Amino acid sequence: MRGLQLPLSQTQKVRLQKALERLESLSSKVNSDASVTIADSISVNYEDGVLKGHGTAELNGEVVATVCGVVERVNKLVYVRALRSRYKPEVGDIVVGRVIEVAQKRWRLDINFNQDAVLMLSSMNLPDGIQRRRTALDELNMRSVFEENDVVCAEVRGFQHDGLQLQARSQKYGKLKRGQLLRVAPYLVKRQKQHFHHLEQYGVDLILGCNGFVWVGEHIEAKDDMIEEQADQSDSQVSRPGKNAVSLEEQEQNCTALETRKYICRTANAIRVLSTLGFSITLEIIKETVNLSLTVNLDINEMLGSEFCVLVAEREAERRSSNKKKR
Structure with a gap:
């Protein structure tokens, strides 16, 4: 503030x-006992063999805080959790990101992290809703699922050699419109x-x-993909005046x-x-x-x-x- x-x-x-x-x-x-500012001393018991973690330092025989935050203790480890810090992903986090690149079998997303997140084609549900192996045709149709500048909701899966991995294997995840x-x-x-x-x-x-x-x-x-697919097939069998004609009902459904x-x-x-x-x-x-x-x-x-x-x-x-x- x-x-x-x-x-x-x-x-x-x-x-x-x-x-x-x-x-x-x-x-x-x-939070008078837990909150500290820079150079505040942190009371510890040296007999327990305390370990100084992030946000702490030793000065004149005392453990002091080097950042403003809240003192956290995990067994013998003492550290300060900064109140204002950059996003640090944890497994299971719900994140919202924007697609910045469609690469081979993966999308790269900007999630406000110091590196781009990766959403693999195999880590999300396809539009048909059927659980199956991804084929070369699915890879060719990746832009029909997500393309550049699309907003996507996903979950942090973990860290691997190629970066932060996301997954979207539920109906609550996917493209946001x-x-x-x-x-x-x-x-x-x-x-x-x-x-x-x-x-x-x-x-x-x-x-x-x-x-x-x-x-x-x-x-x-939330709708069932299989039901939607059957409904689309039944609608396609009904004769329409023209291919490019759009009914007023469809226009109303597409507008907020x-x-x-x-x-x-x-x-x-x-x-x-x-x-x-x-x-x-x-x-x-x-x-x-x-x-x-x-x-x-x-x-x-x-x-x-x-x-x-x-x-x-x-x-x-x-x-x-x-x-x-x-x-």
């Missing part, structure tokens, strides 16, 4: 400063049990990628409703505001931010203004204070 730069009036600066100070006081009381891709700092998205969310009241799907890529798009019901598009933009702007303020991006906070914009009757473009950022900071301070009182 130190790098926060908004065109604030004097009144807004005072309100924002009070809200941030309140948030800082609440967080410092909770009809939405917006947002890029936030990876440390703002915490690892949780569920990263796929459906906002029923808005008709919006939300995917919080562990790599800092967030997808906000129209809700799409105006109301849904508004909610997609409103949700995306809520995430942008939270990212600007440096707040953790969770489903609960996103919903509260969207509801706040609706309560004060703000237009979508006005959500990126200074006044709404101050309102969000004040509301977050109130929420954390009330949660602490409930405990």
Whole structure:
């Protein structure tokens, strides 16, 4: 939040400063023992043969922190987990990426990591839904599945000799359409049990990628590929006036409703505001931010203004204070 730069009036600066100070006081009381800054000493028991890990150093016989973060202990290992750091992939992470290259039997994706991720042709379900060996014909038709600039959701499989490996062997993974891709700092998205969310009241799907890529798009019901294929075959048998003729129903299905598009933009702007303020991006906070914009009757473009950022900071301070009182 130190790098926060908004065109604030004097009144807004005072309100924002009070809200941030309140948030800082609440967080410092909770994590006073675990949080450290640079040069803070870390209490350890040298009799246990402590091991100094990342973010620590020995100075004048004491273990001190070299980065700002939270002290973590694993058996005899003591290290500091930096609060602000680059994305570090772990097996099982849900990530959202953009295809940058279609190579031999693989796609290369940008996932906000220091190297490109690799999605092998053999590590994903084909459109026909049948589990079988990949053939040369499948390799020739790779661009019909994903092509450059497509947004893809996948799971981290592990590290191999050719880089970070992804897999998309489930219906919840695959190509993402009809939405917006947002890029936030990876440390703002915490690892949780569920990263796929459906906002029923808005008709919006939300995917919080562990790599800092967030997808906000129209809700799409999961369908069986075999049923879709049979339906397409039955439709093709029905005579049509022309090959290039497209019915009005098909055009409506390919277009996102105006109301849904508004909610997609409103949700995306809520995430942008939270990212600007440096707040953790969770489903609960996103919903509260969207509801706040609706309560004060703000237009979508006005959500990126200074006044709404101050309102969000004040509301977050109130929420954390009330949660602490409930405990």
